[in-house]
Amino acid sequence: EIVLTQSPATLSLSPGERATLSCRASQSVSSYLAWYQQKPGQAPRLLIYDASNRATGIPARFSGSGSGTDFTLTISSLEPEDFAVYYCQQRSNSITFGQGTRLEIK
């Protein structure tokens, strides 16, 4: 099973700041990596698929990069509605999720 490790576990930032979230895979997943945002009581929302493609309706401030084992989700300038939990997910070998990064208001 491919293990995805997200860091940091919690990220404390202010609106307007840049957020950088990391996801590292235990073995190469090529570009088969996605990022989700989840708010309390809601289903996960797909942000980025295939490492760097924004899903339909996702604002341009969200971007994804990386390939192989190291991936990054960047939010260029945080809006109040961006504070949530973020998960990465791979589909290269079976399907697994990272443990999540909580993005909280500083």
Place this chain on the structure above:
Amino acid sequence: QLQLQESGPGLVKPSETLSLTCTVSGGSVSRNSYYWGWMRQPPGKGLEWIGHISYGGSTYYNPSLKSRATVFVDTAKNQFSLRLSPVTAADTAVYYCVRLIMTGTNFDPWGQGTLVTVSS
């Protein structure tokens, strides 16, 4: 716009069978480009893939569930379903149905989720 909606009992007894159905609207489960799948999330924890099925009936399951899960599709009703048996308290979770693209990681949309509690 494609929408998915889960339905089923919110309470299941230990050792019994959990049965959930996902109704698809605004699209068809008969499209060859997609799989139809289930994910779950225990309260306060992360996400876990359960399994998925193609229109043609090919199925894929999380090995950690040790053959307890079955996913099947009903094209006449435009629905797909999950059965998990036998259940324990560890199966208490919010269950989500989701559309998966056949190649790649575009898993969208998701249903709103339904909480299933396993308790006597």
